[in-house]
Amino acid sequence: xxxxxxxxxxxxxxxxxxxxxxxxxxxxxxxxxxxxxxxxxxxxxxxxxxxxxxxxxxxxxxxxxxxxxxxxxxx
Numbered sequence: 001x002x003x004x005x006x007x008x009x010x011x012x013x014x015x016x017x018x019x020x021x022x023x024x025x026x027x028x029x030x031x032x033x034x035x036x037x038x039x040x041x042x043x044x045x046x047x048x049x050x051x052x053x054x055x056x057x058x059x060x061x062x063x064x065x066x067x068x069x070x071x072x073x074x075x
Contacts, residue, residue, distance in 0.1 A: 005054060006026070006042045008027055028069070028070045
């Protein structure tokens with residue numbers, strides 16, 4: 001199974017990928033999916049990053065529930 005990080009944006013921020021949007025939390029999803037491992041549905045247009053960014057400053061703050069589920073996947 002392949003994974004990627006997907007941003008969750010604050011409710012009143014500009015649209016994802018607008019150059020002005022600010023990510024609020026990073027979640028882990030299966031590649032190409034919008035439902036995070038924690039169960040939250042994310043914007044399909046949200047910025048994504050490779051799973052290798054998990055645990056780095058590039059993915060902070062990160063959803064703790066997604067992190068626990070990701071580790072359970074044997075990653």
